[in-house]
Amino acid sequence: MNDDDPEYDEETGLNLFLRLGAPWLVQKTGCPDVDTYLSGGVAKGKLTEFVGNIASGKTQLCLSLITNQLIDDEKEQKIVYIDTNGSFRSSRLLQMLKSRGIQDENIAKRMLERVFISRTYDEKDLRAVLSDIQVVQNLALVVIDSIGAALAFTAWGYFDGGRKVQDEIIAILRYMAHHGCAIVTTNHFVYWRGEPSPSLGKRWIKAVDFRYLLFKLSDSNCYMQIIAPKRHKAIDDKVFYKISKKGIDSLTNESHVVQTQYTEAVMTQNWNTIKQIYAQND
Template sequence: MLSSSTSGDADSIPQHSRDQFAPIPIPIPIPIPVRSLLPHSKLSLGCPVLSRLLSGGLPVGTLTEISGESATGKSQLCLQLLLSSLLPPCLGGLASSSLLILPSLLPFSSLLKRLSRLPSPLHPSPSPLDHIFVASAHSPDHLFMLLYQADRLFQSHKLRLVVVDSIAAIFRSEFDNNLGDLKTRTAMFFKVAAKLKEQAYRFGAVAVLTNQVVDVMGPEMAADVGNNHHTGPALLSSGRTVAPAMGLSWANCVNTRIFLSRNDEVAAVGVNGEDMTVCTRRRMEVVFAPHVPRSSCEFVIRKDGVFGLEIDRQ
């Protein structure tokens, strides 16, 4: 029969056995800066209504995608972001320079004219064009190289905004629709997205990309384009069901997805039923974001910029 031990036998317990029951020391927490506990700064969209839709704007240190079909206002909104970044933080800006990357510089002259017509947020000069850098990416590999070289701009010119317009145009021209190319494409845009996120986090910047959309022909195709898991209800534009291009893998790369849509409606009909006045209604929708719920509002594009009309209260 085993004998029961008493409290007086504690000294007889071997040292290695007592160590097994020794109290575990509680680690002392490492002090952290108070600034890290404050909300992250955001980049204003250049309009109070649109910025309010995103609870102040695009969060610093994140990657945002602006998707939509042609003529929905993606490039115009990007130009407005380039100007907003020049503003001081107290006015919703980043007080910084910015980098615009395009598939080709050939259409840049028209963008330059549109940018010069927008009201400058700085009064008086210098011109906002002095703080905007531009480059063309001919392929995904070239885009990655440009982003790698942009590290020097972040350090020397206080760069805090990178805009790629558009990511789908750069990738679509390089890969075919076969299994091998799709794997290579997926690995490449993982690298591009990771580089943009790393720059945004390290330099306190905002990374923005525009994306095209594809038509969704039926429920069986929704999984192929990889959007039902993220977006929930279908995205509609011009009376069609659409989804952002590049599939589910790419959707997992971005932190925030903004969808722009347009619908043409007949506003008035002439006496003879021939002359019609068509009104274009545009809508901005936050599909998913780390800091705000799904929401939307209508907006208009004027000569002086992009402006929201009202926010849907759901």
């Protein structure tokens, strides 16, 4: 190729439609601001991870995805929620459904019957559950909350069988994603050579297609920030949201938005400030 020739980036048809925000390829959260930031929602056929500190809204975001899927999906597809830390509450999911307009409790309970909950404690449990559900038909969404807790041993014993386990689990997740399922995981930060990084090491980090930082500001206000896939650094652009009875919700009061942005600017002038805050909370 001549040096003067233009350069082109390869792009699959799936990635093209995702970039254009094709509605049939995304799972929406129901929060307009966040869905816009996510280019329409969480991508089907991909692995998406939300990483952040405790109480940053990771579980609430996952429950919002489930709630919106239950309400909007005319095909009545199934959802699997793999709970590794005891954070799932069916009462909270019912509250979100009612807050989003499903007032008939019988209808809400029928919707909840499409959500299958599995409590897992380690990598063996997780591998067994994933092996079972990969053959489930009509599966729309799989949530693992949190992958960092379930696979903690694989990071500690990476060269003692941990990598093999990670490879097996990644292969199953990619298989399900390839068949049109949206895969969502939550994770936490660890420090490696003074830098914050999603837990579980490079193998897992590279396996995830889209990763977002969630950060709690004050009260119920939070923001989301893209983590660049190649450099694994947070990109400056952010979206602000709050946690309400609906789940994650847009900040509608303009002055509230301004105050939240001001608070965020003071707390996180740059990525180094974020690192210091996480270090203090470890």
